[in-house]
Amino acid sequence: MTVQLPEASGSFGDKPVLTFPDSAAPAELEVVVLSQGDGAIVEAGDDLKVHYLGQTWGGRIFDNSYDRGASISFPIGIGAVISGWDVGLVGKQVGSRVLLSIPPHLGYGDRGMPQAGIKGTDTLVFVVDIVGTN
Incomplete structure (x- = not known):
């Protein structure tokens, strides 16, 4: 059975x-x-600079950097962010736009993230534009 994933409009750098x-x-x-x-290829331990949009599966947008007009940076591949990002973004190339569908056990787990309106059963979908590495 083929997995059906959301489609994302726009191109790199566009919300x-x-x-x-x-x-x-x-x-x-x-x-x-x-x-x-x-x-460059993203490697574990790099400081990754990205723009992103995060939305629950079939639900609402809970966060995005495009509206703020500023990318974010964080260490990748070392447990500083949710597992789905660590696994899904290491090995990709700077300049790529990546779609991630992240099940709860690789996201925020059973507790979810109530302050962001994310339940423990929510699958998270991100579109991530990899802007750069340090």
């Missing part, structure tokens, strides 16, 4: 709009490179 399929969220991590960059 995406996600369109969700009628199917249920996949049970495991799904990572799709929507547009391939040609920069």
Whole structure:
């Protein structure tokens, strides 16, 4: 069975709009490179600079950096962010736009993140533009 994932509008650097399929969220991590960059390969331990949009599967946007007009930076691949990001973004190239569908066990777990309106059962979908590494 083929996993159906949301479609993302726009191109690298533009705030995406996600369109969700009628199917249920996949049970495991799904990572799709929507547009391939040609920069450096992201390695564990790099400080990663990204723009992103985060939305619950079939639900609302809970965070995005495009509206703030500023990217964020964080260490990748060493447990500083949710596991789905650590696993899904290491090995990708700077300049890539990546779609991540992250099941709860690789996101915020059973507790969710109530302050962001994320339940422990929510699958998280991110579109991440990899801006650079340090």
